[in-house]
Amino acid sequence: MSQDLPPVAPAVTAELVAALSPRLRKRLDAGIAKLADRPAVRDGDTVRISLDDDTDLELHAPDGTVTSPDAIRCGCLLAPDCLHRAAAASAAPIADDTNSEAAEGGSGQSSATAQTPTGPGTAGTAQKAAGQEAADAGQKAAGQETSGAGQKMAEPETADARQCGAAHALHSAAAAVLEAGADGAGAVLQAELLRAAHTARLAGLHRAAASAVSVVTALRAARAADPAYRLADLAAGLRDVLSVAHRVPHATGAELAALRGTARQPYRPDGSLRLYGLFSEPVLTASGYAGAVTWTADAQGRLYQVSDVAPGGAGRAVGAADRAVRLGDTALTHRQLSRAGLAVSGATVSPTGRLGAGAGVRAVGASGAGWREEPLDRLWTVPVAEQLTRALNGGHDLLFLEVTLLGTATEAAGDCLLAGCEDVVLRLTAAHDHPALPHRDNLRLLAAARGARLRIVARLTPAPLPRARLLATEHPARSGTRVDVGLDRLQRADLPTAPASLVRAAPNTEEAPVHLLSRRVQQAVSGGRRVLSFPGTASADARRLHRAGLATAGALLEELHAAAAERSRDVFGRLLPSDPERFARSWLAAARYTEEVDRALCAAAWPG
CATH class of the missing domain: 2.40.50.1010 (OB fold (Dihydrolipoamide Acetyltransferase, E2P))
Structure with a gap:
């Protein structure tokens, strides 16, 4: 993915790839690789790529984002049906459909309009908050609907036909990606998932759409050997897409509201705030966004974030800490704010603690506090x-x-x-x-x-x-x-001059061998169904899980391998296509199981 190109809306990429002939689709990944070697020059709202001495490819982004297929123009003889337009869209960062600034990494996002993060380390923390807010709203609505005279409770809301169709399309596209794995999920499969994500967003399935976009950005990072890529994040994204798509047709009421999610994080007025800087962290995502986030706390220990996240690469992540925070009239940089304080009036705050930067917000620098001084000291107590x-x-x-x-x-x-x-x-x-x-x-x-x-x-x-x-x-x-x-x-x-000692932690023989299942879950995400399809690879691990008392894990591992290896033949003995839906269901069951077991083991491992 090229950071020199403007973000392109998912629907644009999906439409351009879908318009390619079957012959050109086979050449799309090679075309993207060739395009990555060509220099891109920005001229105002236009980014121009020189394909050769006489041919240019142009991306027009008046508002910083390419929102229409017509905004990508090519001067070659085959245009507009050429490979270059689809290759450029597939190589560019993915724009968010609802917010102009998106970020990942669990670091709180852009101060005004950032999207819920789905990236590394967060376990979807902000997304969970948004989903919980939607669930609360759905529960309230379902509980308050009554018929006039009899005060009869209304029937719980269910997904409509459009949402069910969008969920099915999203499940099929995600299952195809899982079938191929990161190694085989090229630009065509990515575009199919982007198309399904766009359809899901239009149907009101915002959580699933955001997770699907995060899967595509992680796939691109994996295939480009981006240092920001983490296999665990790709697996978590696929797990969320498949989980939501599977449950939407059957969910009602509060559960359905949580599965739908929200398009934007709402900001509520929060009056005046006196904040104390805690620390700053860089943001550098696989989706092409970078910047810095500064965490602050008020006198009661509530956490708030001030952030500056925008399209960019590692250079922006490194330099963002020395930029002034975009909040009110303060001239403090993020680095300075992390040691100082902030007095804010007219504050607006999202459910996850992000401070808004609207026109009515006023902020000035103030004195800070040490970590061992009040009010920050209470966070460590x-x-x-x-x-x-x-x-x-x-x-x-x-x-x-x-x-x-x-x-x-x-x-x-x-x-x-x-x-x-x-x-x-x-x-x-x-x-x-x-x-x-x-x-x-x-x-x-x-x-x-x-x-x-x-x-x-x-x-x-x-x-x-x-x-x-x-x-x-x-x-x-x-x-x-x-x-x-x-x-x-x-x-x-x-630092002290004593050399660092290498401590080798002794293996814990009592540790539950759940990794035997979680390793297969991640192998499937990386290499696809075929890496689990070889006969005889599951029996020893399944027996070990059964001996450890993890019968469910053993059964899930056996079913995962069986689903991967299942191939039927026609009357002539020829292999029929595999069933990606069965493999996706088996994989999802194993992924959800390992997620819950990891949470339980994590809670048990810590003191308390």
Whole structure:
């Protein structure tokens, strides 16, 4: 995906790909790769790509987004039926249908109009809040509908034919993507999923549509070897799309309202606020958005976010912290606000705590507070068990912990920082792996300060062992100094000189082997049905799950492999096409099971 191109609406990409002949569809992925090597030049609202000395491809984005197929013009002889227009649309970032600025990463989004995040680390926190709000509204509406004289409760609302049709189309498109896996889901399958997402949004299925778009952006990141790509995020997106599409035709009342979701996060007036900066974190998403988010808290410990997220790449993520926050008249940068304070009048706030930046909002800089001073100190006095319950049940997923650094441990995904937290050993990992961001370098340097007792802010990662992504920490050698792990670079000279010890955590023989199932779930997302279709690959793992008392997990694993391997033959002995619907149902059952087991094991692993 090229960050030099303007975002293109999903419906535009779907229409241009659908218009290609079968011969050109087969060449689409190669055409995208060739287009990526061509320079793009921006001239006002137009981005021009030179295909050769005499032929240009132009994308017109008057409002920053390409919203019509006619806005992509090609000068080649085959235009408008050429491959170039569809290739350009497929290579560009995906525009959000409802909001001009979208972001992922669980970091609170653009201060005025950001979309619910569905990206790495959040477990859909803001999306859950939006869904819960819709569920509450649906429950209230269903409970208050009565017939005049008899006060008879009305029948619960059900999905209409249009929504059922959109859900079926979305399920089929997502099942086709799962069948092919990230390795085989090229631009044509991505366009089919975008078309289904657009249809779902028009039918009012906003949650499923947003998840489908996030799946396409993750697929593009996977195929481009983008450092922002995480297989777990792609699996979570597919799980949500298939879950919602499966349940919509059968849901009623509050459940249906939650499954539909909302098009926009509503902002409510919240009067005057006195906020204290906590930390800032960079945002760099697979969907082509970047920036920074600053987290703040009021005197009662409620969290609010001020953000600046817009189309861009790693350079914007690195530089956004030194831009002035877009809120009222304040001249504070995000980096300054994370250590200072803010006085806001006429504030508007979304259900997830994002501060609006409307014309009536006034804000000026104010004094801040240290992490060990009131009112911020109270965030670290909340019991860990209470913080964990909040994060696992739809609240924000930030953890405010006091830890003792222990060293490092080697894992398959790289080294992680070990820290003692009450009676457990916590694994702290990098919140982002992009080399332009200092997360991993800072983790490596912090290991030199083993024995230091520090306050940290981390984002929970549901897993069988205590795990979180480190976002901010006290400086191990400078009292009263904070470090935003994704923005500030620690210097080796400022840290203790003792070498970091490599701590190898002994394997826990009592650990439930649920990973035998979750590994297959993720393998299917990466390689598609065919990687699970080989005979004899499930029996040993299934027996081990049964011996561990996980009979359901064993049965799900056997059914997943059986669905992957099932191929019928016609009367001439020729293989018939596989059944992607059965494989999708089997995969979804396994994915939902592992999600719930991970949540349960996570809750049990932490102290409390």
